Amino acid sequence: MTHATLRVHVDPDKCQGHNRCYSVSPDLFELDELGMSSEVGDGIVPAGLATQARLAVDNCPEHAISLTEAAATEAAATEAAAETEPAAEAEVRR
């Protein structure tokens, strides 16, 4: 059974370092020395973290975060990784 695999991306030209995405979802975002955010790795969202990813989008004051469906090949490649993180679901706050 498959579901759409999502990819999250921070536009570095729009990010102003509000730090909301990192606060909502520290597994999906990381901060540089200046406090500016970027997606972790290739931005592929593990299955259990889709809610966190959407919250990050919905809380960015600068509209700097995009969430798109990843290409099918990338989805297949990361499916296994997503399977290994069922515990992450429990961390979704809402």
Next chain:
Amino acid sequence: MTDGHPPVGDFATDFDHTDPAWVADPYPIWDDLRQRCPVAHSDRYGGAWLPVTHDLVSEVAYDTEHFTSRTVVVSERRPGPDALPAPIGLSPPITSDPPYHGVIRRMLLPAFAPKPIAALEPFTRDLCRDLLAATEGRTSFDAAVEYTRHIPVQVIVRFLGFPLEDADLFRGFISLVLEQVDRPSDERDQMFTELDEYMDAQIADHIAHPRDDLTSFLIDAEIDGSKLPHEHIRGSMVLLMIAGIDTTWSAIGASLWHLAQHPGDRRRLAAEPGLMDTAVEELLRAYAPVTMARLVAKDFDFHGYPFKEGDWLLLPFPAANRDPAAFTDPGQVRLDRARNRHAAFGLGRHRCLGSNLARMELRVALEEWLARYPDFELSDPSAVTWSAGQVRGPRTLPVTIL
């Protein structure tokens, strides 16, 4: 307060952010203007504009071509194009424009990133506990005077490396800059001179005795291999002192003011610590303390309004946060509001440098207060007083512990 200004008749054509009606409760005023204008005008302060929708506030915040940040506090002194040392401005980087703004901001950002700010949390928590311990045994006291106002001032004093006993002096300076904006400009000049002299003495002391604090950080900082000019260091210190104290004091106080009047919210927050993150953001949205300002940089037509070079523009992020076009039920405080793109720390390149610090202080101050006093109420709602000007928060907040 408003010694010098006549009362406002119609806020659409004659607004004044020091008017008693605005100071007491600005939200109905902004709601009304949003329906009628949505850009109000006033001939006061030499001419000023006031957009009140989220869209228009955002548009101005992102537009550094038509608006300059050369000065960000509206007062009787309306600087002409050559009156301030653009593009740096008097208190960089808040008063700086691109491209210089980005250079000085990047230099400061690492000191305000989440990691160094987290290092200040234990100090802040101990401070809050000590302040609350001093209220032990009393059932009523002024939470603004005995709790909220001491927290940011002592954190900033520690951050800048000034003597702790100078905290009262700082509060006097802050009142001058932010609240006494309707005083004659020569009186303001005299008080600013005293403020500059204080900072000069601190800089000299830090040059003689370097230490691990923000003042020494600024003295040591280099841009393109050159140290910062003295006026730049001093301006940034004034900015950090003013911007870091009054604002957070206001946010903590307004949050306690809300919780004092909403038993359901305070009991829920005390019982569900996991709610604190969304609660802090929601309280920041609903009671955002800071209204910024810009100067119009050149004549142009802004959605049909004839903006002229040198006009003031108040940039009310708190009004943007109450716009029903941007937030569902904006007048309702929902501590679990999940979607919250509030603009309490501004939008665009001038996003509050100290937002991570302010959030940490607000969260810790509420956690420690609720741990000790989960149930409390206003002793006398009519006795609560609010600051005037561009930073809004309770300055008198008598509470009764239940």
